Amino acid sequence: xxxxxxxxxxxxxxxxxxxxxxxxxxxxxxxxxxxxxxxxxxxxxxxxxxxxxxxxxxxxxxxxxxxxxxxxxxxxxxxxxxxxxxxxxxxxxxxxxxxxxxxxxxxxxxxxxxxxxxxxxxxxxxxxxxxxxxxxxxxxxxxxxxxxxxxxxxxxxxxxxxxxxxxxxxxxxxxxxxxxxxxxxxxxxxxxxxxxxxxxxxxxxxxxxxxxxxxxxxxxxxxxxxxxxxxxxxxxxxxxxxxxxxxxxxxxxxxxxxxxxxxxxxxxxxxxxxxxxxxxxxxxxxxxxxxxxxxxxxxxxxxxxxxxxxxxxxxxxxxxxxxxxxxxxxxxxxxxxxxxxxxxxxxxxxxxxxxxxxxxxxxxxxxxxxxxxxxxxxxxxxxxxxxxxxxxxxxxxxxxxxxxxxxxxxxxxxxxxxxxxxxxxxxxxxxxxxxxxxxxxxxxxxxxxxxxxxxxxxxxxxxxxxxxxxxxxxxxxxxxxxxxxxxxxxxxxxxxxxxxxxxxxxxxxxxxxxxxxxxxxxxxxxxxxxxxxxxxxxxxxxxxxxxxxxxxxxxxxxxxxxxxxxxxxxxxxxxxxxxxxxxxxxxxxxxxxxxxxxxxxxxxxxxxxxxxxxxxxxxxxx
Amino acid sequence: xxxxxxxxxxxxxxxxxxxxxxxxxxxxxxxxxxxxxxxxxxxxxxxxxxxxxxxxxxxxxxxxxxxxxxxxxxxxxxxxxxxxxxxxxxxxxxxxxxxx
Amino acid sequence: xxxxxxxxxxxxxxxxxxxxxxxxxxxxxxxxxxxxxxxxxxxxxxxxxxxxxxxxxxxxxxxxxxxxxxxxxxxxxxxxxxxxxxxxxxxxxxxxxxxxxxxxxxxxxxxxxxxxxxxxxxxxxxxxxxxxxxxxxxxxxxxxxxxxxxxxxxxxxxxxxxxxxxxxxxxxxxxxx
Numbered sequence: 031x032x033x034x035x036x037x038x039x040x041x042x043x044x045x046x047x048x049x050x051x052x053x054x055x056x057x058x059x060x061x062x063x064x065x066x067x068x069x070x071x072x073x074x075x076x077x078x079x080x081x082x083x084x085x086x087x088x089x090x091x092x093x094x095x096x097x098x099x100x101x102x103x104x105x106x107x108x109x110x111x112x113x114x115x116x117x118x119x120x121x122x123x124x125x126x127x128x129x130x131x132x133x134x135x136x137x138x139x140x141x142x143x144x145x146x147x148x149x150x151x152x153x154x155x156x157x158x159x160x161x162x163x164x165x166x167x168x169x170x171x172x173x174x175x176x177x178x179x180x181x182x183x184x185x186x187x188x189x190x191x192x193x194x195x196x197x198x199x200x201x202x203x204x205x206x207x208x209x210x211x212x213x214x215x216x217x218x219x220x221x222x223x224x225x226x227x228x229x230x231x232x233x234x235x236x237x238x239x240x241x242x243x244x245x246x247x248x249x250x251x252x253x254x255x256x257x258x259x260x261x262x263x264x265x266x267x268x269x270x271x272x273x274x275x276x277x278x279x280x281x282x283x284x285x286x287x288x289x290x291x292x293x294x295x296x297x298x299x300x301x302x303x304x305x306x307x308x309x310x311x312x313x314x315x316x317x318x319x320x321x322x323x324x325x326x327x328x329x330x331x332x333x334x335x336x337x338x339x340x341x342x343x344x345x346x347x348x349x350x351x352x353x354x355x356x357x358x359x360x361x362x363x364x365x366x367x368x369x370x371x372x373x374x375x376x377x378x379x380x381x382x383x384x385x386x387x388x389x390x391x392x393x394x395x396x397x398x399x400x401x402x403x404x405x406x407x408x409x410x411x412x413x414x415x416x417x418x419x420x421x422x423x424x425x426x427x428x429x430x431x432x433x434x435x436x437x438x439x440x441x442x443x444x445x446x447x448x449x450x451x452x453x454x455x456x457x458x459x460x461x462x463x464x465x466x467x468x469x470x471x472x473x474x475x476x477x478x479x480x481x482x483x484x485x486x487x488x489x490x491x492x493x494x495x496x497x498x499x500x501x502x503x504x505x506x507x508x509x510x511x512x513x514x515x516x517x518x519x520x521x522x523x524x525x526x527x528x529x530x531x532x533x534x535x536x537x538x539x540x541x542x543x544x545x546x547x548x549x550x551x552x553x554x555x556x557x558x559x560x561x562x563x564x565x566x567x568x569x570x571x572x573x574x575x576x577x578x579x580x581x582x583x584x585x586x587x588x589x590x591x592x593x594x595x596x597x598x599x600x601x602x603x604x605x606x607x608x609x610x611x612x613x614x615x616x617x618x619x620x621x622x623x624x625x626x627x628x629x630x631x632x633x634x635x636x637x638x639x640x641x642x643x644x645x646x647x648x649x650x651x652x
Numbered sequence: 653x654x655x656x657x658x659x660x661x662x663x664x665x666x667x668x669x670x671x672x673x674x675x676x677x678x679x680x681x682x683x684x685x686x687x688x689x690x691x692x693x694x695x696x697x698x699x700x701x702x703x704x705x706x707x708x709x710x711x712x713x714x715x716x717x718x719x720x721x722x723x724x725x726x727x728x729x730x731x732x733x734x735x736x737x738x739x740x741x742x743x744x745x746x747x748x749x750x751x752x
Numbered sequence: 753x754x755x756x757x758x759x760x761x762x763x764x765x766x767x768x769x770x771x772x773x774x775x776x777x778x779x780x781x782x783x784x785x786x787x788x789x790x791x792x793x794x795x796x797x798x799x800x801x802x803x804x805x806x807x808x809x810x811x812x813x814x815x816x817x818x819x820x821x822x823x824x825x826x827x828x829x830x831x832x833x834x835x836x837x838x839x840x841x842x843x844x845x846x847x848x849x850x851x852x853x854x855x856x857x858x859x860x861x862x863x864x865x866x867x868x869x870x871x872x873x874x875x876x877x878x879x880x881x882x883x884x885x886x887x888x889x890x891x892x893x894x895x896x897x898x899x900x901x902x903x904x905x906x907x908x909x910x911x912x913x914x915x916x917x918x919x920x921x922x923x924x925x926x927x928x929x
Contacts, residue, residue: 617746617747619674619675619676619683619746622674622675623675623676623847623851626671626675626851626854626858627854629858630854630857630858630861633858633861633862633865634857634861637861637864637865653757653759654756654757654758654759654762655757657866658762658766659799659803660866661863662766662769662770662799664859664862664863665770665773665859666769666770666773666792666796668855668858668859669770669773669774669777669855670773671855672777672848672851672852672855673776673777675851676777676847676848676851677777679782681782681786681824681827681828682776682777682782682785684824685776685785685786685789685824686776686777688789688793688816688820689773689776689789689792692792692793692796692812692816695796695800695808695812696796696799696800699799699800699803699805699808700803702803702805703756703803703804703805710805710890710893710894710897711897711901713805713807713808713890713893713894713897714894714897714898714901714902716805716808717807717808717811717898718902718905718906718909720808720811720812720815720816721909721913722909722912723816724815724819724820725912725913725916727820727823728823728916728920729916729920731823731824731827732920734827734831735827735831738831744831
């Protein structure tokens with residue numbers, strides 16, 4: 031039974047695609063009007079995917095890898111393959127993806143009820159599931175890149191779902207463009223890897239850059255490249271991961287992505303889009319492992335992001351922005367764990383963060399609505415978990431803490447834990463002070479939140495049973511933070527630190543730098559080039575002469591040659607139409623005769639060519 | 653010594669003559685006869701293969717039997733169409749039928 | 753040397769058959785061409801007999817040699833229209849001879865294909881020799897073929913014949929009203 035599931039794991043991948051096609055085509059041709067069919071199909075695809083990947087995860091032996099691939103494009107010896115690559119990591123990622131997306135879809139049934147054309151929304155969610163699952167199961171870097179681009183496009187579509195709103199469409203465009211930097215870096219890295227493999231490797235299998243041969247490929251690349259070139263390749267991949275995971279120089283796009291609908295944010299910021307950076311680094315760990323400096327670089331980037339984004343989050347006033355910065359910060363912690371080669375902790379924290387963060391997003395109220403008590407309680411529970419004091423949060427954070435070796439990193443980690451607890455409790459107190467009200471809870475939305483909470487508990491039970499962790503500094507730091515924040519709130523003494531507050535509130539002005547300075551530099555370049563055109567080239571005599579001669583030549587060609595050609599075409603079509611008139615005589619015998627003649631001509635020509643080819647090859651001649 | 657190829661050649665020639673006749677002739681009945689020539693040529697091919705290549709089942713013979721039956725049916729239908737056209741145009745020349 | 757591989761039987765019959773077929777399409781008088789067509793059909797029946805398929809030969813002679821020409825002759829008799837002179841063919845370019853040329857090219861091409869093709873001969877495929885035929889086995893093969901193997905084709909042909917007969921009657925009635 032389990033073997034059957036493992037052998038047919040592609041069903042996970044195809045179910046959302048089928049649902050997407052069914053919804054889009056069905057609505058396009060107005061086959062059905064009833065929306066409950068859409069809901070049932072969407073939820074069914076997600077829950078089936080979750081069950082299948084869960085069973086597969088349960089029955090897969092720990093080090094086993096199932097791989098099938100076949101050539102997709104073939105140019106001489108250069109082959110791009112596509113297929114499936116099933117191992118523990120991909121199944122874990124798929125399981126988290128489908129669990130989270132199931133609850134998010136359940137939530138959005140209630141949330142998007144009154145939206146126009148919401149079938150498009152559900153179809154896009156399904157397509158997104160398909161692309162993510164395809165990326166997790168892809169066997170080589172080329173297919174990963176293919177799905178990587180698709181994820182970018184579909185996230186653009188999802189964020190800009192209300193494309194008639196100019197602010198939102200602009201935000202989605204910006205997200206897309208910033209993501210393009212990472213895509214370019216990624217494809218450049220792939221091309222360099224492929225080039226080195228193609229020129230130096232004797233084994234033709236390595237040129238497909240399959241993940242199964244990743245160890246051998248990395249060793250070969252390391253052996254045949256100079257150190258700067260190797261660093262360049264690794265840096266390109268790291269940049270791709272940094273951009274997709276919203277790390278230090280590129281974390282601005284996550285705030286723009288906040289313009290999206292609530293379910294979209296919950297999906298994008300937890301298990302799907304930002305997970306890609308972690309996933310790609312997990313896949314390419316054999317490459318980065320060869321040079322310890324690169325691993326250190328990843329860890330430094332991670333801890334830097336965690337620090338900066340925690341600071342930024344501490345000064346935001348809107349819960350959505352706080353959550354966005356906190357996503358960047360938590361992903362930074364994951365990068366830190368990956369840099370320390372603590373892969374188990376990174377994956378555990380990824381799962382925990384996905385569940386907690388999507389739950390936190392789902393508790394947020396709609397625009398122009400106040401917080402209800404139920405939602406606020408759920409937000410508090412999620413905040414406790416996020417700051418590492420409750421359930422899966424505490425277990426996974428302590429697991430990550432085990433990768434801290436030096437005193438410096440222990441200190442930094444404690445500070446980050448403190449900041450995390452501080453900003454989450456600060457925003458919670460702010461919400462509470464603005465006043466809560468009793469609202470009749472929406473049953474379906476509550477169900478989704480409770481489901482995610484249960485997933486959280488299950489994860490905690492698993493971690494508690496199968497891993498050993500002990501409560502250490504981060505927990506105490508977080509506890510201190512909650513107490514400090516509460517005291518500060520009671521004394522009404524949240525300071526706005528003079529320099530730090532505006533700096534962090536605006537995200538260290540990185541966004542302004544991108545929008546103002548870089549576009550200005552680009553405009554300056556354009557202006558200088560324009561001036562060069564108008565001032566220098568026009569006064570330089572040979573250029574003018576060349577331009578004038580060109581105009582004359584084109585004029586002559588137009589009058590003498592082009593007109594003649596047009597006339598020729600006209601006459602030729604006249605002749606053809608006359609011929610056509612004779613063909614349409616309506617005489618069936620004539621038609622028969624033409625058919626016979628044409629068949630004879632074709633057969634004779636084929637024979638003649640065939641015989642000449644044979645004679646030239648020396649086969650037919652005696 | 654006559655081989656299979658001779659019989660096949662005979663079928664081929666009959667087929668081509670039928671083809672030319674169907675295209676060239678002006679009289680409708682002549683056209684129909686030419687079409688029957690085509691069928692006969694194909695039949696000869698079938699029976700040749702049945703004799704030379706298949707000594708157990710004789711599928712070619714059975715197939716040619718079907719051909720004869722279907723050819724007769726086709727002829728009946730064609731004659732009826734000819735009858736209708738003749739009533740309409742009062743002519744047996746094919747060129748008078750040429751308005752689609 | 754039996755009838756199948758005997759050139760003294762084959763060549764004269766072959767020449768006569770092709771000649772009469774050509775005459776059929778070249779006669780101006782439709783009755784002459786009908787008579788030569790009857791000869792062609794009879795000769796085809798003879799070839800069937802020589803090839804060892806007596807049953808097919810009988811069917812050919814009965815249907816094409818006798819029944820069909822009778823029907824055709826009847827329809828010619830009913831539609832003979834002597835008032836109209838036959839139209840002249842087109843001037844200059846003679847379409848008929850051009851078609852002969854095309855047909856010749858076609859025949860040559862097909863012969864070339866057959867002669868140069870080196871097909872892998874499967875088991876039981878006897879290109880030159882004849883197979884010893886046992887009339888009893890042919891009969892049983894016919895029975896098995898028609899009533900077991902090709903039963904559906906047989907039924908369909910029967911149904912088509914029925915439909916044709918019924919359809920012609922209906923046409924006739926519709927034409928009158």
